[in-house]
Amino acid sequence: MRIELERRASASGLFSVVSPILALTLTLLSGALLFLMLGKDPLHALYSFFIDPLLEVWSLHELAIKAAPLILIAVGLSVCYRSNNWNIGAEGQFTIGAICGSILPVMVPQWHSPMVLPLMLLMGMLGGALYAGIPALLKTRFNTNEILTSLMLVYIAQLFLDWLTRGLWRDPKGFNFPQTVSFAPEAVLPELLESGRAHWSIVFALVAAVAIWFMMRFMLKGFEVTVLGRSERAGRFAGFSARRMVWFSMMLSGALAGLAGISEVSGSIGHLQPSISPGYGFTAIIVAFLGRLNPLGIIASGFVLALTYLGGEAAQLSIGVSDKVTRVFQGLILFFVLSCDTLILYRVRLIFGAGRNVEARS
Amino acid sequence: MKKLIIALAATAATLGSFTVGAEAQEKTKVCFIYVGTKTDGGWTQAHDIGRQELQKALGDKIETPYLESVPEGPDAERAIERMARSGCALVYTTSFGFMDATVKVAAKFPKVKFEHATGFKAAENLATYNSRFYEGRYIQGQIAAKMSKKGVAGYIASFPIPEVVMGINAFELGAKSVNPEFKLKVVWANTWFDPGKEADAAKALIDQGVDVMTQHTDTTAPMQVAAERGIMAFGQASDMIAAGPKTQLTAIVDTWGAYYIKRTKALLDGTWKSEQIWDGLKDGILTMAPYTNMPDDVKAMAEETEAKIKSGELHPFTGPINKQDGSPWLKAGEKAEDGVLLGMNFYVQGVDDKLPQ
Numbered sequence: 001m002r003i004e005l006e007r008r009a010s011a012s013g014l015f016s017v018v019s020p021i022l023a024l025t026l027t028l029l030s031g032a033l034l035f036l037m038l039g040k041d042p043l044h045a046l047y048s049f050f051i052d053p054l055l056e057v058w059s060l061h062e063l064a065i066k067a068a069p070l071i072l073i074a075v076g077l078s079v080c081y082r083s084n085n086w087n088i089g090a091e092g093q094f095t096i097g098a099i100c101g102s103i104l105p106v107m108v109p110q111w112h113s114p115m116v117l118p119l120m121l122l123m124g125m126l127g128g129a130l131y132a133g134i135p136a137l138l139k140t141r142f143n144t145n146e147i148l149t150s151l152m153l154v155y156i157a158q159l160f161l162d163w164l165t166r167g168l169w170r171d172p173k174g175f176n177f178p179q180t181v182s183f184a185p186e187a188v189l190p191e192l193l194e195s196g197r198a199h200w201s202i203v204f205a206l207v208a209a210v211a212i213w214f215m216m217r218f219m220l221k222g223f224e225v226t227v228l229g230r231s232e233r234a235g236r237f238a239g240f241s242a243r244r245m246v247w248f249s250m251m252l253s254g255a256l257a258g259l260a261g262i263s264e265v266s267g268s269i270g271h272l273q274p275s276i277s278p279g280y281g282f283t284a285i286i287v288a289f290l291g292r293l294n295p296l297g298i299i300a301s302g303f304v305l306a307l308t309y310l311g312g313e314a315a316q317l318s319i320g321v322s323d324k325v326t327r328v329f330q331g332l333i334l335f336f337v338l339s340c341d342t343l344i345l346y347r348v349r350l351i352f353g354a355g356r357n358v359e360a361r362s
Numbered sequence: 363m364k365k366l367i368i369a370l371a372a373t374a375a376t377l378g379s380f381t382v383g384a385e386a387q388e389k390t391k392v393c394f395i396y397v398g399t400k401t402d403g404g405w406t407q408a409h410d411i412g413r414q415e416l417q418k419a420l421g422d423k424i425e426t427p428y429l430e431s432v433p434e435g436p437d438a439e440r441a442i443e444r445m446a447r448s449g450c451a452l453v454y455t456t457s458f459g460f461m462d463a464t465v466k467v468a469a470k471f472p473k474v475k476f477e478h479a480t481g482f483k484a485a486e487n488l489a490t491y492n493s494r495f496y497e498g499r500y501i502q503g504q505i506a507a508k509m510s511k512k513g514v515a516g517y518i519a520s521f522p523i524p525e526v527v528m529g530i531n532a533f534e535l536g537a538k539s540v541n542p543e544f545k546l547k548v549v550w551a552n553t554w555f556d557p558g559k560e561a562d563a564a565k566a567l568i569d570q571g572v573d574v575m576t577q578h579t580d581t582t583a584p585m586q587v588a589a590e591r592g593i594m595a596f597g598q599a600s601d602m603i604a605a606g607p608k609t610q611l612t613a614i615v616d617t618w619g620a621y622y623i624k625r626t627k628a629l630l631d632g633t634w635k636s637e638q639i640w641d642g643l644k645d646g647i648l649t650m651a652p653y654t655n656m657p658d659d660v661k662a663m664a665e666e667t668e669a670k671i672k673s674g675e676l677h678p679f680t681g682p683i684n685k686q687d688g689s690p691w692l693k694a695g696e697k698a699e700d701g702v703l704l705g706m707n708f709y710v711q712g713v714d715d716k717l718p719q
């Protein structure tokens with residue numbers, strides 16, 4: 001007996017809906033199996049991983065804090081990926097956005113004005129966009145592979161931040177610890193409600209997601225993204241420029257990643273330090289695909305992935321499993337999403353005996 | 363495929379139903395938050411051994427949940443808050459970098475008790491505890507000066523905070539008490555926990571010609587490098603003899619267990635108070651691993667110094683001591699005050715490094 005994948009005549013509408021659900025179900029089952037093998041009660045483990053963090057208000061705030069950067073970055077990436085530009089370096093754009101946005105509170109902390117925060121956010125977006133412009137320039141000018149260049153720029157950005165916080169920008173009164181001065185109150189992104197720590201970044205994320213959704217659905221630009229992504233040649237006939245699209249999609253996603261960076265630093269951390277992200281820029285790639293590259297889907301998937309961060313912590317505390325479980329779950333989700341998506345374009349056929357091999361191919 | 367899924371689901375469901383709801387919780391929760399993994403072979407492992415001893419000693423009255431690999435920063439604040447909310451009565455935050463996060467959460471949860479290791483910010487419900495590691499470092503310095511043929515040792519340092527600077531100085535003072543010309547080279551790894559970076563730092567030091575080495579980082583990577591390259595080394599925080607059976611001279615072993623038991627008992631008795639505790643060799647909060655791989659006379663010297671420190675006869679920071687630039691710091695017979703040590707931001711003479719500032 002063999003299993004063969006057979007291409008469908010057209011994409012299956014049923015499976016486009018079922019696939020993410022199937023993927024999540026399979027993730028949960030593998031997770032249960034994993035916990036079982038660790039000698040933990042699987043239901044209790046899954047409960048504390050996926051349900052517990054949703055039951056308390058403060059925890060929902062934390063969920064929003066974690067989801068905001070993921071959603072912001074992922075909606076930008078969705079435009080990139082739809083237009084066939086593979087920006088893998090959102091983590092770097094996030095970092096540079098955080099650095100550029102922090103110029104004011106770190107270098108001119110004595111300037112107190114309501115203008116500080118909006119300027120910080122703008123500078124963060126600008127920094128992220130310009131940093132994403134580097135791979136765009138290299139791609140349009142020298143035809144380099146943006147996957148490699150954007151990825152390598154991540155490490156440059158991280159080391160630059162590391163150098164800044166240990167050297168030039170280090171707080172002179174910080175006991176030599178590698179961090180900048182704490183931001184003044186007017187440079188801190190305000191919290192939304194009394195009941196927890198969630199701040200404005202989740203609002204930015206939701207607005208960005210809806211705006212990009214609107215653009216993709218109702219505006220010519222969105223159509224241009226889709227056409228150029230599907231077929232560059234067809235796009236050219238329609239008068240669209242693939243080169244301009246590289247710039248547009250890279251800088252848009254860079255700006256959103258930069259906004260996520262400065263929002264995280266200003267809202268959650270309150271100063272710059274060598275490490276400001278637990279890999280948001282990379283996890284956002286999973287978020288983008290889990291959300292089917294649809295900005296509204298990404299809102300949902302952003303919360304799911306945020307939940308894995310919080311759940312990992314909750315599960316560690318209540319049942320004593322390693323914090324690595326978080327990463328395992330993130331990997332499982334991506335794996336199952338990608339493999340289940342195969343079912344949209346292909347159907348699985350079980351083939352018995354060797355004789356029908358030829359038939360199936362013909 | 364479908365059958366397999368159903369079978370799996372059924373297994374999961376049956377096994378699950380056995381234990382769900384079997385949680386009886388009257389035990390007091392004493393919680394720990396770690397910066398590294400509990401099996402790092404160093405700092406975090408020492409705290410986890412302390413936690414296990416605590417669990418064993420008071421096992422019928424308490425539970426000891428923990429979170430490991432918590433990054434210093436916004437995640438730490440959330441993790442500590444989660445502990446406070448999940449019903450922990452006492453939370454130990456076991457890294458210097460958790461200080462501000464602990465202070466913030468402690469202010470939010472006045473009924474929960476907190477104890478922060480090696481910090482200097484306290485509150486009504488926030489105690490600090492620390493160990494006089496420098497006492498052990500002084501002994502190590504003496505041994506290093508005896509064992510080194512070249513008269514120069516290497517020191518893998520983490521962050522230039524007072525705690526670490528104090529250790530470097532104590533090591534150099536111990537070495538100078540044996541060999542006044544002894545030099546100490548320092549490499550800043552800028553991490554507490556990163557086996558790769560720590561190993562690189564060790565290699566860099568060995569390439570610069572040191573033949574004995576110590577570390578103020580958390581993993582056994584430097585010890586392994588020292589073993590490979592055939593130089594002698596000191597373990598840090600945990601006994602690292604397994605990583606270097608022929609390499610380790612001794613190790614400063616953090617023995618937090620007795621402290622954790624004492625404080626947790628106070629909590630259960632209702633006598634817990636916020637204090638700033640700074641215990642040393644005599645209190646048993648740190649101990650020296652067996653003196654190995656050295657001649658008997660060196661061992662005898664080390665044991666004698668250890669005894670003198672315990673009895674209070676010897677304080678490592680006793681004048682005359684000059685600062686690195688040669689200007690006098692302590693007059694003959696003058697002892698450094700604790701407050702000065704805890705804010706130490708300069709090297710003593712003989713340290714061959716520029717303090718990053």
